[in-house]
Amino acid sequence: MNKILKLIQLILLIVVASKTVSQPSPDCPKSCGNLNIPYPFGTRDGCYMNDTFLVTCNHDSSMSIPLLGTNNILVLNISLEAGEVIVSSPVIRDCHGTESKNSNDQNGLNLTHFSISPSRNKFTAVGCDTVGVFIGYDSSRKHVTTRGCVSMCDTLGEIRNGSCDGIGCCQIGVPDGVYGFAMQSWSISNNSTIRDFNPCNYAFTLAEGYYNFETANLKSLENPRLPLVLDWAVGNQTCEEAQQNPKKLCVQG
Ligand SMILES: *[C@@H]1O[C@H](CO)[C@@H](O)[C@H](O)[C@H]1NC(C)=O
Ligand SMILES: *[C@@H]1O[C@H](CO)[C@@H](O)[C@H](O)[C@H]1NC(C)=O
Ligand SMILES: *[C@@H]1O[C@H](CO)[C@@H](O)[C@H](O)[C@H]1NC(C)=O
Ligand SMILES: *[C@@H]1O[C@H](CO)[C@@H](O)[C@H](O)[C@H]1NC(C)=O
Numbered sequence: 001m002n003k004i005l006k007l008i009q010l011i012l013l014i015v016v017a018s019k020t021v022s023q024p025s026p027d028c029p030k031s032c033g034n035l036n037i038p039y040p041f042g043t044r045d046g047c048y049m050n051d052t053f054l055v056t057c058n059h060d061s062s063m064s065i066p067l068l069g070t071n072n073i074l075v076l077n078i079s080l081e082a083g084e085v086i087v088s089s090p091v092i093r094d095c096h097g098t099e100s101k102n103s104n105d106q107n108g109l110n111l112t113h114f115s116i117s118p119s120r121n122k123f124t125a126v127g128c129d130t131v132g133v134f135i136g137y138d139s140s141r142k143h144v145t146t147r148g149c150v151s152m153c154d155t156l157g158e159i160r161n162g163s164c165d166g167i168g169c170c171q172i173g174v175p176d177g178v179y180g181f182a183m184q185s186w187s188i189s190n191n192s193t194i195r196d197f198n199p200c201n202y203a204f205t206l207a208e209g210y211y212n213f214e215t216a217n218l219k220s221l222e223n224p225r226l227p228l229v230l231d232w233a234v235g236n237q238t239c240e241e242a243q244q245n246p247k248k249l250c251v252q253g
């Protein structure tokens with residue numbers, strides 16, 4: 001009888017233990033290069049809450065490179081307060097068929113547990129006879145939306161720096177429920193007159209307020225490190241709350 005009780009106790013213990021989120025051990029790395037990595041994110045087994053929050057810290061000769069999960073997406077910042085992860089966003093470039101793309105270039109990205117923040121990001125296209133298209137996917141990569149904008153201009157004189165209202169630059173919002181996207185861009189006409197000051201079309205999706213369009217971008221937009229804001233939460237808690245009491249609050253996750 002006693003043995004059976006012990007056995008039941010043991011089983012109960014195992015069930016409870018497996019449901020309880022393990023606290024990160026004190027010797028877990030707290031950063032990767034300049035990036036702070038707060039729990040529930042972590043770089044090693046036992047340091048993150050579950051696979052979703054794994055940040056792989058790759059070291060090359062000169063620096064540490066934090067990558068989100070298995071997605072190979074560069075992490076720029078993590079905010080517990082806002083429930084946001086800032087990652088590096090891809091830029092696509094179309095040079096009227098005259099310049100071949102780097103084969104490593106992605107035309108978008110796909111995530112499963114982090115959504116593209118609809119309030120913080122904008123799809124942007126830059127060029128003077130340019131169509132930019134944003135195709136959004138949900139967390140199982142099913143199509144959610146296709147939307148786009150058109151940007152035109154005849155001369156540089158009409159450009160207003162800082163304004164993405166369809167003259168040299170256009171912007172549109174990202175809808176709710178988008179976990180991944182692909183982007184396309186092409187020229188409306190192959191007009192050599194504008195080609196002199198606008199050899200390429202560009203499109204990218206990035207955090208509002210981080211890109212300031214200016215005339216020089218029509219000539220060349222160096223592959224900048226553009227920030228994209230991803231939303232995340234643990235269950236219905238922000239992870240700041242979760243971090244304060246991970247045992248209690250993160251169990252249902
Ligand atoms: C990262 O986020 C923290 C707080 O959310 C902020 O204080 C810090 O300035 C950010 N760092 C960078 C490099 O943006
Ligand atoms: C994202 O998912 C879509 C839909 O399955 C796919 O067409 C696209 O190539 C994916 N993009 C990346 C960068 O994996
Ligand atoms: C090319 O652009 C110039 C200047 O905007 C315009 O006058 C001309 O009609 C355009 N040509 C074509 C073929 O679109
Ligand atoms: C546009 O013009 C470039 C340069 O003259 C040429 O190589 C390219 O094939 C043209 N593209 C189209 C779609 O006509």
Ligand SMILES: *[C@@H]1O[C@H](CO)[C@@H](O)[C@H](O)[C@H]1NC(C)=O
Pocket residue numbers: 161214215216217
């Ligand atoms: C717009 O920005 C460009 C640099 O991209 C600068 O040369 C130009 O003077 C600016 N125009 C105005 C009106 O400020």
Ligand SMILES: *[C@@H]1O[C@H](CO)[C@@H](O)[C@H](O)[C@H]1NC(C)=O
Pocket residue numbers: 236237
């Ligand atoms: C979170 O979810 C739990 C149950 O799933 C619910 O009781 C609680 O009110 C929710 N909290 C918030 C802040 O929505």
Ligand SMILES: *[C@@H]1O[C@H](CO)[C@@H](O)[C@H](O)[C@H]1NC(C)=O
Pocket residue numbers: 049050051052113233234235252253
């Ligand atoms: C990890 O936890 C998050 C938040 O609770 C949950 O949404 C996600 O499904 C979990 N991921 C895995 C791989 O268990």
